Amino acid sequence: MISATPDIKALDLPGIESALAALGQPRFRVRQVVRWLYGRGVTGFDEMTDLPGVLRSQLAERYALGRLVLAAKEVSADGTRKYLWELADKTTIESVGIPAGDRLTVCFSTQAGCAMGCTFCATGQDGLTRSLLPGEMVDQVLGVAADMNSRVSNAVAMGQGEPFANYDATLAALRFMNSPDGPEIGARHLTVSTCGLLPGIRRFSAEPEQFTLAVSLHSAIQSTRDKLMPGVARYPLDQLREALAAYGVRTGRRPTLEFALVAGTNDSDVELKALIAFCRGMLCHVNLIPVNPVAGSGAHRPDDARVRAFALGLTSAGIECSIRTERGVDISAACGQLRQRHLS
Numbered sequence: 511m512i513s514a515t516p517d518i519k520a521l522d523l524p525g526i527e528s529a530l531a532a533l534g535q536p537r538f539r540v541r542q543v544v545r546w547l548y549g550r551g552v553t554g555f556d557e558m559t560d561l562p563g564v565l566r567s568q569l570a571e572r573y574a575l576g577r578l579v580l581a582a583k584e585v586s587a588d589g590t591r592k593y594l595w596e597l598a599d600k601t602t603i604e605s606v607g608i609p610a611g612d613r614l615t616v617c618f619s620t621q622a623g624c625a626m627g628c629t630f631c632a633t634g635q636d637g638l639t640r641s642l643l644p645g646e647m648v649d650q651v652l653g654v655a656a657d658m659n660s661r662v663s664n665a666v667a668m669g670q671g672e673p674f675a676n677y678d679a680t681l682a683a684l685r686f687m688n689s690p691d692g693p694e695i696g697a698r699h700l701t702v703s704t705c706g707l708l709p710g711i712r713r714f715s716a717e718p719e720q721f722t723l724a725v726s727l728h729s730a731i732q733s734t735r736d737k738l739m740p741g742v743a744r745y746p747l748d749q750l751r752e753a754l755a756a757y758g759v760r761t762g763r764r765p766t767l768e769f770a771l772v773a774g775t776n777d778s779d780v781e782l783k784a785l786i787a788f789c790r791g792m793l794c795h796v797n798l799i800p801v802n803p804v805a806g807s808g809a810h811r812p813d814d815a816r817v818r819a820f821a822l823g824l825t826s827a828g829i830e831c832s833i834r835t836e837r838g839v840d841i842s843a844a845c846g847q848l849r850q851r852h853l854s
């Protein structure tokens with residue numbers, strides 16, 4: 511049943527501070543509450559045992575405490591785990607846990623569904639259901655950590671949704687993830703991956719934390735990009751380049767350009783040349799991602815030789831690049847695939 515009271519997971523840190531101040535609580539209670547919510551991940555106010563009983567009752571009267579319920583899980587032979595979570599209103603979202611040596615990266619969703627409509631993406635085919643609350647994002651990280659019995663070293667807003675279409679909640683979630691009272695993931699290990707919403711990139715450039723930026727580029731030719739990513743056709747490539755260059759100058763950090771290689775669509779020499787021209791003279795790192803096949807999308811990955819040739823073309827032009835190691839190819843690891851299967 512959906513609660514009529516607001517969910518405390520909707521609050522950012524200043525929101526929790528105000529809520530506790532309104533109840534006449536001293537400041538140190540803020541850290542206690544955050545620790546219970548995002549350090550220990552409790553599911554009820556009555557578990558917050560170092561708070562006075564009266565305060566626990568007051569919080570329970572005023573707020574719901576939403577939690578994620580695991581609806582499905584798939585485990586890959588390479589250790590990657592894909593999760594489908596059900597939220598309080600029965601909406602479902604996905605996360606992925608990717609272990610590598612002593613690192614565990616969680617790819618979390620910022621929205622249920624997505625309005626951007628990228629043609630190669632299973633989530634984009636279903637449209638937007640709703641944006642997530644900050645706590646619903648942090649809880650994905652906590653849920654994966656608990657399931658994999660491991661500390662999360664990196665978290666990436668690269669699951670379902672466009673993070674900058676849910677900017678404030680995403681930043682609030684990153685701050686809880688970074689907090690010593692939460693999972694305490696280093697700021698540089700917290701990445702936002704956007705499909706290129708310019709107002710978001712500009713705002714992000716001015717944030718005080720050293721969070722990392724990744725942008726889905728997928729083509730440096732306007733007509734190809736518009737076809738692949740109709741949701742950002744209103745932000746022309748020259749303006750995107752300008753915003754990324756300004757980000758580099760302002761922060762001194764290198765944004766990652768994600769480039770999902772789709773056979774016959776953006777893997778030609780003309781595309782490569784345009785990509786080189788886009789990157790030249792700008793701080794950036796290109797991440798080539800041979801696309802995961804999505805049922806019904808008609809998108810296929812190029813063969814390995816073509817992927818390697820593309821990478822070689824970039825490095826020969828002095829552009830830093832890597833080919834993303836495929837993880838979880840035997841499960842529905844690409845964004846939206848597990849949810850799509852579950853709904854069908």
Ligand code: SF4
Nearest residue numbers: 624627628631634671
């Ligand atoms: S790739 Fe990302 S931005 Fe594009 S439709 Fe999928 S979830 Fe949305």
